[in-house]
Amino acid sequence: MNVHVREDMERHVLRADDGIVMGEDLLKVDHISLSFGGVKAITDISFDIKKGEIRAIIGPNGAGKTSMLNVINGFYHPQEGTITFRGKRRRRVRPYETAREGIARTFQNIALFKGMSTLDNIMTGRITLQKRNMFWHGLWTGPAEREEIEHREAVERIIDFLEIEHIRKTPVGRLPYGLQKRVELGRALAAEPALLLLDEPMAGMNLEEKEDMSRFILDVNQQYGTTIALIEHDMGVVMDLSDRVVVLDYGRKIGDGTPDEVRNNKDVIDAYLGVPHE
Amino acid sequence: MPTPVQAGASVPCTFPQYLLLNAQRFGARTAMRHKDHGVWKSWTWAELSDEVRAFSLGLKAIGLKSGDKVAIVGHNRPRLYWAFAAAQALGAVPVPVYADSVAEEMAYVLDHAGVHFAICQDQEQVDKVLSMVDKLTDLHKIVYDEARGMRDYDHTNLHSIDAIERAGREMLASDGDAAWKEEIAAGTGDALAVMLYTSGTTGKPKGVMLSFDNLVVSARNGNSFDGLTEKDTILAYLPLAWVGDHVFTYAQAYVAGYCVCCPESAETVDSDRREIAPSYFFAPPRVFENLLTAVMVRMEDAGPTKKRMFDHFMAHARRVGEPILNGESVGLWDRLKYGLGELLVYGPLKNRMGFTRMRVGYTAGEAIGPEIFRFYRSLGLNLKQLYGQTEASVYISAQPDGEIRADTVGRPSPDVEIQIAESGEVMYRSPGVFLGYYRNDEATRDTKTHDNWVHTGDAGFFDHEGHLKIIDRAKDVGKLNDGSLFAPKYIENKLKFYPNIKEAVAFGDGRDFCAVFLNIDLTAVGNWAERNNVSYASYQELAQHPQVYSMMEEHVAQVNRDLAGEDMMAGSQIARFLVLHKELDADDGELTRTQKVRRSFIAERYAPLIEALYDGSTEKYVETEVTFEDGRKGKITATVDIRDMKRLPVAGAQKEAAE
Incomplete structure (x- = not known):
């Protein structure tokens, strides 16, 4: 065979x-x-x-x-x-x-949003890729919702890639330094x-x-x-x-x-x- | 759309046969879930059998044949579980390997088993296998699940499961699956199903060969014992190579048809369990301990109202929770109050821990602290203990519902016979008894008698209710000079259940009485000192504090009271004890890396202290060498107090207490 x-x-x-x-x-x-x-x-x-x-x-x-x-x-x-x-x-x-x-970057001194979760921090990396305007996202239905789901999927791929599933919902300020660096890399990657x-x-x-x-x-x-x-x-x-x-x-x-x-x-x-x- | 896979007609006796049957009888029921990219994905039994068929045919296409050994290396991933059935359908034998083991350890197992194929989870595992490929002469092909980082590898003998499944589907389209099904239908129960390597804490790992009959009968008995059906759910998070995982999440799941859920990663098990809320759950005591600690720490931080509510209802649960669970008669008022507690405290707490739907939970592997055990039981969780071994296809004894004790491992499981040998060693005979150790007839002969009785290596006895009690490894059990039984680990465990005691080492074999070294738990005792204004400058000072000594004395006295209540153990009540001036440490070679005490090493190192325990002195000056974290060595000196304890008369009154 x-x-x-x-x-x-x-x-x-x-x-x-x-x-x-x-x-x-x-x-x-x-x-x-x-x-x-x-x-x-x-x-x-x-x-x-x-x-x-x-x-x-x-x-x-x-x-x-x-x-x-x-x-x-x-x-x-x-x-x-x-x-x-x-x-x-x-x-x-x-x-x-x-x-x-x-062009995306990370910083010498971590510049994340400390009070936001890992997931939300990485989501902010997608902002430059957003197609719908603030009005649509405010409504959060139809095309904006679909777009959000696409962005979320992209972010989940990055979370998987960087092996940070376990801190997905953890506020970044509570994470150790090494992990914060990884989240920052994730945010930069999110901008593709x-x-x-x-x-x-x-x-x-x-x-x-x-x-x-x-x-x-x-x-x-x-x-x-x-x-x-x-x-x-x-x-x-x-x-x-x-x-x-x-x-x-x-x-x-x-x-x-x-x-x-x-x-x-x-x-x-x-x-x-x-x-x-x- | 998956095409339904048709089953053969007769009663299934292998797992591939069960797979086909399940695709028919539970086709639309969920067979497996996996959290991937943040979302739970699921497969029905029909879809699962479709995947396994594609996988299996694909493996055949790259040359897997009957009798070949297939290493399965990785964590709890759906496709690695499929690999079991996919290999077994072709008559090949899966050999799951501990994913955490380093390359050399893995090389021994893969070489010993003579594996032809290795199915790996990801690059990490592939790299390990590739690093020792020179030594593995039988290995033909490596298969991997996650493609990440693998692009530049030489793919001559390396295949992704994606590609294999694709090839399998092509084969299905061109040749159909009739031959594949015939091969499955021809499978017999006495065939070798799987080889599980024992973890090898004592010597080299041994390959335990289990047949389909061993596993299917054990799984069937296990399912009927706990009433498990296709409606149950389990979380797959323990190592694939461990017999418990193989039986609970593969064998029993295929036989009963229940749903197996694979967590996202090892670190997310806690939150994944909360989302799934398994109805059947297994964990070593450590998991339950950690969960309880996490809850208690959170409660300490809670507001005063919440905390008062928690304390009040937990006190109520401790009083009536277990009787209600055991179906004993409890007053109406207490039941109502317990109901209110369920609403306000127990329910949310169980939800938090992911136990909301738990019908049956088991703990095994080590002794569990009675307090911890009772905590979970009092919440209405049916947590039980079992005693098992790889060689027995898990089940040797288990606690039936309603007959739960914190310190026994229950009655013999269905179809299992247990006898206690002259030496005190527990022996059993059951349909689950293994075929033998692979390529190690000598070890097989040492473990299994000609009429199929198996030596467990554990010493134990039956209590007056007919429950089995395991006391220690048989080789560690000794006798005091007056002839009474001395089981060091049994005594040490009783002591270690106190949060204030971190480690205990008992002496007594060939001596007049039992004496122990204690190690205080710095976190617990330090916390106590802080609350009680006891000042101390060092571990040593705290350990030697008179109040700490009194505290330890109380604990030892309580253990003696417990021991006095047990016929077998009453003779080995603790006569003298001391609190060590330094913490036992793996860096100093006093503990193994897995935090088990190295008895003989400690006996040598602290010989003067042991001598002092037995020569009647009340204090002893010692000098001990210590290794600091950076590798430098230093000395600490101390004068250690030794206390005498009162030993109680034996409750059973058969034997004289050795006063």
Whole structure:
């Protein structure tokens, strides 16, 4: 008997295809400079993020990593330089506009709604995807109800994915730190982002929580095909997870390449081990 | 639309035959539920048999054949339960494995069983099996349920259940299911149904082979004993590899046709139980203890009115709840008040715990504290105790309705004969007695006599009502010098039922009298100290506090009174005790990782204290090495008091108390 068993592993790409092929530029920053008054946070930085990769941004404290993320998601507006996202050069945008365009993020210090349940927090991630207006949702019948059910189903898939079924109804403020981080990741995923920005997803976690989080980041990348840019201080994690690393120091780019290239880059070693600056 | 699967004509003797019968007789009744993505999904018996058929045919398509062993690795998922019937329909033998075991432990079982197929829940389990695939020469195929993370794996010998079911349905469409049904109809009761590996707390795990007859007869007896029908519901949350789960949620469910509910995940069992409210429920004592603690903690936080109401009605329930449950005569006024309590307190409480519809509940595995047991019974919950073993297809003895004691395990189950051997060991013979240990004839011969009596390894006796009482592992039971029986665990359990006592270690084998070490429970005693303005700076200081000693003395005196009331045990009343200056700890090797006392190690480590217990001194200076959490070692020193206890004359008066 020869019955062929087919293994078609359907890939759940959440957001509809945006026409960019895996491995091509999803986001490109060119000669970005950002300063606050006389303080230069970022000086003439250029790099790209390719679709489907995990891109790490590393650097010592104050190197400008978080500023860079804030520039990417439209919170800061650079004085010089251009940002191209999905092939379109971006003008001055507000964070909610970048969110609609498909950039979601998590924060260094957790920014969840403490009094709301895990489920409700993740539901808020769906707001940019809502089609009906507030009036319909106020009535909560017919199309709005159907839409709500769709959103809920999407959220339940994320809850299942992140293995947080047991805290579905728990107020987020009562959860331990590691779980809150996971909920925050869930909320970012709920927006079905094309680009996910993670600002220190593993800060303050113990080894086991870090392992779990690494697993989730890899799974998000593989299963949903989400492009990820992450800032992280744990070099072990960075080197294991990321496809390419960009290194910043004092607002300048000092290295860019695969983890191995970066590890052997003299400037990077100097920046991390500390070389006196004149 | 599932096409109905037709059953054969004769009385079923295997589970696949029962499956076909159920699809016919209970076709539209719910057979299984699973909470998935936050919603309970369900399958009727007709749908279930349709799924199992597709699964089974698909397994056949990838080469599963009669006699093959199939490892089932994972938690309580519907498809893993289907895998049992799907494999059995082809004459293959399922071998469920503890999902929590590490790769090496699992490798031993899979290798020993010689499994050909492994059906895994998810990537985690697949990875474990793949990591030891070199050692498993018989293993051909790995099958998995959840596809997450598996995309980049080599799928030559790896298949998803989705794909297998699809292949099965294609086969059904092209070839029909006549051959499949014939194979099921040809199944006989004496065939090997399942191999369950004992957890292996003593030595290497042994593969207990159970036949369909063993399981079907046990399930039938179990169902009729407790009146279980197709209308009942059970929550499947215990390990698949454990015989209790296999019998309660597979064998009995197929025979009676009741509904099995799989929780969303191991962490959500409590809330899932609340939603399902099973009518038939099994849990080890630990679960009942934790539930009670959770309730009590919440009540402590409740407002004064609620708290007063709770206390008042719970006191009433303690007085009349059990007699009402046992059908004894209770005054009208008390009954009315109990009814009001049901409305105000007991009902909401049961709802909270998910016991609203519970008709039959069992606890087994360990001794349950009498207070905890009575608490649940007084709420009107029919909680009972049973005594069973893998080798017996669970049932050895169980408590019939209305004859419930906190300290017995009931009468012999239907069709079970029990005898107590010379040595005090409990032996039984029943239709559920296993075929033998797989590839281990020596162990089979040691356990099972030629005329089918099985050694349990437990010591016990029948009390005057004909109820079986289990006292200890047979090898731990000894004798005092005056010849009276000494069962350390029995005494220790009695002591540990007091919340203030965390651990107890009893000595007495080959000695003149019984003496114990006690460990205070820091949470309970610390709480007591806080309420009574007893100040202390360390565990050691609290443990040696005179008032704490008096408290312990009361507990020991009460245990002695209990022991005096039991003919067999009265001789081993506690003569002397001391409270240890440090907490027994697994880090110091005094407990196993599962928190069981390591008797011989403790005897060695605290030899001077044991000596002091028996040489009549009233205090003893000791130095003990301790290991801190970071691995450093240190010493603590203390002078430990030793107290004498009065031993009471034996109530039965056959034996002299050893005064």
